[in-house]
Amino acid sequence: MNLIEWKKPGFNSALSELDLLQNELSRFFDSDFMDSRYFGRSSVPAVDFAEDDDNFYLFMDIPGVDKKDIDLTISRNVLIIKGEKKNLKNVDQEKVYHNEIWYGTFERSITLPDMADDSSVKADLKDGVLVVTIAKKESVKPRQIEVKVK
Amino acid sequence: MSKENIIVPAGKISSTKDKITLQLEIPGASKDDLDIIIENKLLRVEGQKQMPDFKNGWLHRERRMGKYVKEYTLEDEVDENSIKATMDKGVLTLTVDIKEKAKPRKIAISG
Numbered sequence: 617m618n619l620i621e622w623k624k625p626g627f628n629s630a631l632s633e634l635d636l637l638q639n640e641l642s643r644f645f646d647s648d649f650m651d652s653r654y655f656g657r658s659s660v661p662a663v664d665f666a667e668d669d670d671n672f673y674l675f676m677d678i679p680g681v682d683k684k685d686i687d688l689t690i691s692r693n694v695l696i697i698k699g700e701k702k703n704l705k706n707v708d709q710e711k712v713y714h715n716e717i718w719y720g721t722f723e724r725s726i727t728l729p730d731m732a733d734d735s736s737v738k739a740d741l742k743d744g745v746l747v748v749t750i751a752k753k754e755s756v757k758p759r760q761i762e763v764k765v766k
Numbered sequence: 767m768s769k770e771n772i773i774v775p776a777g778k779i780s781s782t783k784d785k786i787t788l789q790l791e792i793p794g795a796s797k798d799d800l801d802i803i804i805e806n807k808l809l810r811v812e813g814q815k816q817m818p819d820f821k822n823g824w825l826h827r828e829r830r831m832g833k834y835v836k837e838y839t840l841e842d843e844v845d846e847n848s849i850k851a852t853m854d855k856g857v858l859t860l861t862v863d864i865k866e867k868a869k870p871r872k873i874a875i876s877g
Contacts, residue, residue, distance in 0.1 A: 662828035666820040673818070677829055679791040679856030710787075716776040717791060743816075744793030744856015 659722045669758050672732050672750045676724070679744030680717070686746065690734045695748065696725040731756040771832025773815065783870060785863050786844060792834045793856035800858065804846050809838045811858065843868035 664675040678686070678699065686699040703719040728734065728750060736751035778789040792800075795813035803810045813834040840846055840862070848863035 662830070663826070664824065664829045665826040666818070666823045667825060668820065668823050672825075673820075675818075675829060677793040677856075679793040681855065710780050710782055712778065712780045714777070714779040717778045717789065718776070741855070743796050743853075744791070 659720060660724055661722050663724060663726065665726070667752075670752060672728065672752065674726060674746075674748040674750070676746040676748075677744065678722070678741075678746055681741075681744070681746075683741050686739075686741070688737075688739055688748070690728075690737055693728045693730070693732060693734050694725055695728055695734075695737070695750070696723070697746070697748075698723045771830070773830050773832045773834050775834045775836055777836060781864070783864070785848075785861050788838065788860040788862075790834070790836055790858045790860075791856060792858055794829075795834060795856070797853045800851075800853070802849075802851055802860070804840070804849065807840045807846075809840055809846075809849075809860075811836045811860075813858075 661676050661678055666673045666675075674695070676697065678701065681699055681701045685702065686697065689696045689698075698721070700721045701719050731753050733751045733753045738749040740747045740749070775790045775792050777791070778787075780787050780789075790811060792811075792813050792815070794815040794817065796816070799816060800811065800813040803812070811834070815831055815834060817829075817831050843865055845863045845865050848861075850861050852859050
């Protein structure tokens with residue numbers, strides 16, 4: 617442990633004012649206000665979109681988000697994913713030293729291709745990745761056409 | 767030859783009086799994809815992010831792909847044999863005990 621040298625009060629008042637300001641700022645940056653969506657770094661999570669013969673697939677990285685905090689809606693071929701990443705406060709008197717993890721609400725809407733069947737949507741959350749599977753309309757799926765040779 | 771892409775995951779360090787907790791966001795990696803190595807006071811977490819292979823089926827890509835790598839230096843105050851790791855929803859949580867002698871203690875005033 618380092619011992620801190622005692623300074624006579626008022627001796628260096630300008631510095632102690634700075635100390636006070638620094639403390640106030642530190643408190644502000646540690647507060648819940650900074651956790652809120654106003655300062656969210658990535659309230660629009662990155663997505664990947666892919667297709668195969670039968671389906672379209674959407675992938676979204678949302679680590680730490682609980683299934684119940686995700687809200688998926690689809691209307692007129694627009695898929696809207698809303699959710700909240702909650703900062704779970706520890707029950708113990710926990711001190712945070714360093715935090716790069718973002719908390720808050722997020723939202724992303726994606727216009728699906730015309731050939732997506734918006735009545736057939738499945739969602740799955742695995743290892744912090746949301747996977748939404750949207751079936752292709754029956755009429756656009758590739759079909760095998762038999763060629764008859766006479 | 768392609769160079770492997772490294773992703774430095776976002777992390778959080780917090781502590782209570784008994785232990786230090788590290789959290790790392792590694793979406794797409796499961797516990798089988800992870801290596802947690804301690805060597806010479808250096809804690810290294812490596813994990814392969816699993817990406818499905820759609821070949822020509824990708825229509826749009828924004829997510830980062832590659833291998834998660836993050837290193838931390840362990841101070842003398844922590845007991846490196848006590849490290850425990852859990853994975854939940856793409857977040858790796860590591861806890862390590864603070865050694866008894868490094869914990870804050872009260873000193874009684876004598877006399």
